[in-house]
Amino acid sequence: MPRTQKIFTSFTTGEISPRLTSRIDFAKYINGCETLENYTILPQGGVTRRPGLRFVEEVKDSSKAVRVETFQFSVTDAYVLEIGEKYIRFYKDQARLSSGGSPVEVTTPYLEADLFDLHFAQSADIMYIAHKDYAPRKLSRTSDTAWVFSTITFDPGPSFVDNTDLGEQVTIAAITGTGITVTPDSTEALFLAADVGRNLVSGAGRGTIISINTGASPDTVDMDIIADFPGTTLLVNEWELTDSPQAQLTASAALPVGNNTTLTLNANGWRSADVGKFVKVNNGLLKITAFTSVTVVRAEIITLLDSTTAAAAGTWTLEVESWTATRGFPAAIGFFEQRLLYARTDTQPQTIWGSVTDDFENFAAGTADDDALDFTLTGQNPIRWLSPKSTLSVGTFGGEIIISSTNDA
Template identity: 30%
Template sequence: MARVHPFQTNFTAGELTPKLAGQVDFKKYNNGVEEMQNMTVFPQGGATRRYGSRFVAEVKDSSKSTRIIPFEFNITQSYILELGDQYIRFYKDNGQITNTPKTITGITQANPAVVTVSSHGYSNGDDVWINSVVGMTQVNGRRFRIANVTTNTFELQGVNSTGYTAYASAGTAADVFEIASPFTESQLYEIAFTQSADVMYLVHEDVAPRKLSRTGHTSWTMTEVDFKRGPYLDQNTTSTTMTPSGTSGSVTITASSSTFVATDVGRLIKFNSGHAKITNFSSATQVTATTTDNFSGTGGTADWSLGTFTSTKGFPKSVSFFEQRLIFAGTTTFPQTIKAAGYADNSNGTRVMSLAFSSPNPNL
């Protein structure tokens, strides 16, 4: 009897567990396979060989862990972010983003090679790409770490150019574009992130939430998220009162009993119809704060609340967008609590409201 091989045109169910073998009544059975290696399935149903990879550049320090994450504004403005030990580098269009190239006027045939670039502004340890050199073409299209920097020259670390063709003319040098980051090597793979247009939010339970903004290929900034009106812990239920020295600007807040700790710097506090951010710790009963919404008066009150996100209580380790709201969740002290931002406030300092609720899911 001839063997029959069915013609399969759809693979969108992917690989099926062996436990489903022979389960022809399973809806996805006819769109699944037993094993699929090095293939990419299209949403339309077909499949093709997976795309290959290409070496673009070495990370800043190969001896340390590094993480790459996507940043996609649209199909023509997509980036790869290299997150390393307290830095971020950027890639686009199969290349590493650099600062504006500067003109090379000379490269020596020496060990190490010395490059002349007038008033380059580089520093020891910078990574520099060299291109378009006439004569000494062996250096073109390569990235070098530089050392022994002077005002107009720098050495190519570890490069012996004595056997290279003599430099004739032209050429450019461009240092790698990089910004500072608060995240250390040990924290990289615990960072959660979410993106909306040109803004990405990154969180880690030991670091205050960060906002990464893009305004151009070489114009990226990372700032601490500026919470203005929350989120807050539950309202005080003790007899302790808070008294401000003024109603606006920089004020001294005095508690009637020990309340504050040194890690409260940067924490929000609200009472007397106002909001403020603590800027200095003086003692367990006194701090300095800057108002974000003025207090209604200078009288003492037991009706106050302290901010949720702080080194004292921990920071969120999950972040996402849901129906135009920016959502934070999972602090160290309150792992099942979710905080939601007010509508349309996400890009303007992030006025996160105390719309908190507890979830029965411990993973949130």
């Protein structure tokens, strides 16, 4: 029987799975290969041998792993980054960049074990770098031999309402019921009047504070228990208060940005530990700079307030920085629709933060369309990566989801 030969004109399918070798009915079968190694598939259908590699220089320490990344400023200015343990070196036009006879190099904090958990996003001559164990950094270029690696100072960074740990042991009269008294072990005043209405939580236990008894020594509070507590003794760091102080807040000034203003509560609610925290009120953002009393603090205006109208309890929030050494730093990064995006910390593993439009180091949230934003994925696994295209692809430990903007007013 004569042997026939068939001409294949396209290999655009690439290699096909061994499980498809008998699927001659599969439309892409005819353009597939069992093995296609060291070739590049051309869009026209043919293939060409892949380019070879060129040895340029030995890395700084060949005994350790090194990561290679690209840094492209423009069509004519592109670089290769040699990222090793605690350093970055630079290459251009098939040569390592040097200055004064020494390789151009910047120092970084990243250890060898950290290198392949780094995530990058670049805009013009600045590359932003994220790693879950390090504060966000950036690599800036001003010339072939002038590079700066620095920690980003956000103005401001994102914030959120976190639980308040008062750092004291307390005893509750019962693990279930209503009107249950909570007594601090310390003789110092622990609870404040503005804590009435907040929840006290410990593990699965939860109760709403309904009153404060200021005549006792120390002051005690009563709460209605919503979910039973595990025991009657709540040790230090085993319980917290949720939400913000439940009191009316009045700011003495609404502008200008950078100005100091006084924030006054109509009930005892401020604590000295509130210095450095943020207050969102009347669509503005302030940072507490000084503690005056349990009813008065001083704060810097970060973004303008709509007015100095008194804000009722529940209409303003006391917030903490989202990214710290204790709460974790963002692990993923990307650009999308002129915003710098970060995602996932240890404390907020399903949250994505977006900067102010075209102001990548400003995460001041607000109500304007171009203000910073943040949102948390519901019912998703922790975020692993961000891939911005026409839509934002978000990879989680359980799968991928697509996020897109809307034109609705």
